[in-house]
Amino acid sequence: MNAALVIFKKELAGFFKSPLFYFLSFMMTILLSILFSISLDKFAQTSSNAMLQFGMQPQLLNIHYSVFLPHLSIINLIFIFLIPALTMKLISEEKKLRTFDLLLTSPVSSASIVMGKYFAALSVILALIIVSFIYPFVSRRVFEFSWLPTLVAALGIFLVAAVYTSMNLFASSLTENSLVAFVLSIVFNLSVWFVGAANESFDEPLLKAVLEHISLNNHLAGLIEGTIRTSGLIFFFSLIFLFCFITERVIESSRWRA
Amino acid sequence: MIEVSHLSKKYGEHQAISDLNFTIQKGEVVGFLGPNGAGKSTTMKIITGFMAPSGGEAKICGFDVFENPIEVKKRIGYLPETPPLYADMLVEDYLKYVAQLKLVPKDKIKSYVASALKKTQLTEVKNRLIQNLSKGFKQRVGIAQALVSRPEVLILDEPTVGLDPKQVSEIRDLIRDLRGDHTIILSTHILPEVQVTCDKVIIIHEGKIVAQETIDQIEKMNQDFVLLTVKTKRSSSIELQLKNIEGVSHVEVVSSQHYRVKLIEQDNVIEKIASEVIKSGSGLMELSPSRANLEDVFLKLTYGQNKVEV
Secondary structure, three states: OOHHHHHHEEEEEHHHHHHHHHHHHHHHHHHHHHHHOOOOOHHHHHHOOHHOOOOOHHHHHHHHHHEEEHHHHHHHHHHHHHHHHHOOOHHHHHHOOOOOHHHHOOOHHHHHHHHHHHHHHHHHHHHHHHHHHHHHHOOOOOEEEEEEHHHHHHHHOOOOOHHHHHHHHHHHHHHHHHHHHHHHHHHHHEEEEEHHHHHOOOOOHHHHHHHHHHOOOHHHHHHHOOOOOOHHHHHHHHHHHHHHHHHHHHHHHHHHHH | OOEEEEEEEEEOEEEEEEEEEEEOOOEEEEEEEOOOOOHHHHHHHHHHOOOOOOOEEEEEEEEEEOHHHHHHHOEEEOOOOOOOOOOOOOOOHHHHHHHHOOOOOHHHHHHHHHHHHHOOHHHHHOOOOOOOHHHHHHHHHHHHHHHHOOOOEEEEEEEOOOOOHHHHHHHHHHHHEEOOOEEEEEEEEOOOHHHHHOEEEEEEEEEEEEHHHHHHHHHHHHHHHHHEEEEEOOOOHHHHHHHOOOOEEEEEEEEOOEEEEEOOOOOOHHHHHHHHHHHHHOOOOEEEEEEOOOOHHHHHHHHOOOOOOO
């Protein structure tokens, strides 16, 4: 456990010392700033002449639905590409530079290695989510709204990001080449959304139910609406655990594989 | 301290090492010798618990490397062929990180790092990024990394590669200083290094141990094959006379003034040869026995056609 903390600290420091991290966060905040102000402006216009628009969906008059959710979905979209860039080097670079030998010949269990690296990446992503929360926070000065649904939705995005991180850490453990890890990670991140889409194309009820249950989209939808369901949380945590576990197995396997 | 029995490793079809047996006592410095691809690194990787053997077992301080890797890893410092360095870290921070990984108690980390820096003479560059260091310095950081936790067993895979002659001798001195406190295994194909630093040599060839002796014993190993160079002032034809001396196994005529004589026995024979040359009146200029050294033994054991009985 101690060793996991040592690795965690080292990796976290590594993130904050790397120019790549600052570049990526810079790009992310620029994108969010532009898009958030556009949608906020639009919302302000719609709500100012709400009386004139009878046929409109009531959801569009809710800041949570018309501003914050698009904001979070953009964050999600950015994360699909940004998390692979952050995590691609976590293990593959160690293998390439042979520093992996140091970890494997230190009194450190594979689980500690995975945990240290995983939580370091997760903390960085949490930091990014907190930064992106400045936008709703600032709009609080202009609009009155309830915090909780937004917080729950952000929790949803954080959980999805945590799933990405675990999958991408796994991708990084598979190869020595960080570019391969990057591409593979994006494929993983995109494919979780396709599982939900596959749901539509089947008629068999059992298969439909299974697909529905393993669809990330479905579980996220609840959180987006502001409801926390234990089944959803269990689903997210088991996905995270699954990928961390197989990453641990991959690392462990390098001890006995030739 | 280190017990290895019937150790073998296969990479697919390729048998990297087979049936290695040796024990190393506490405080010994042991040299691992062998040509490229003989299985030195493989053996070291197994001993460090980095890789699992295909058969046999290795024990360090009584702990099996495969059954109880964490206990083993607490007790070893390992310098792999490529030093495991993070290019974007400062030398000092890197050593601190390694010390933490090796579970050095918190209050001792600072002093351990400082002494590792001092021993490897890195104190001046401790605040530089590893990527900006030269190859020799990087190698030294690698050695410092193996030392920093003060392990009972030090395993160094070609520690002096890439160093300049002065640094090489410094590292050799360092290894000599560490003798006694640590058990050290070092692999190399630089023979003088072994002669200078090691108590014992294990020569590996094609995955098998071909010799496992102390340095003295190895040097004695083919003393019955002393080669004597005889040079005379004037041309002479003493080949036959020399051949007739008891103990001479072979005479090679380089020129009429220069002979190479192979002896089976030592002292008396040389004396007889000397008197024989003087008797012939050709004027003895030079009579120099070249003792078999480690290099000859090494070459014979590894590249020779099994002519030498070990």
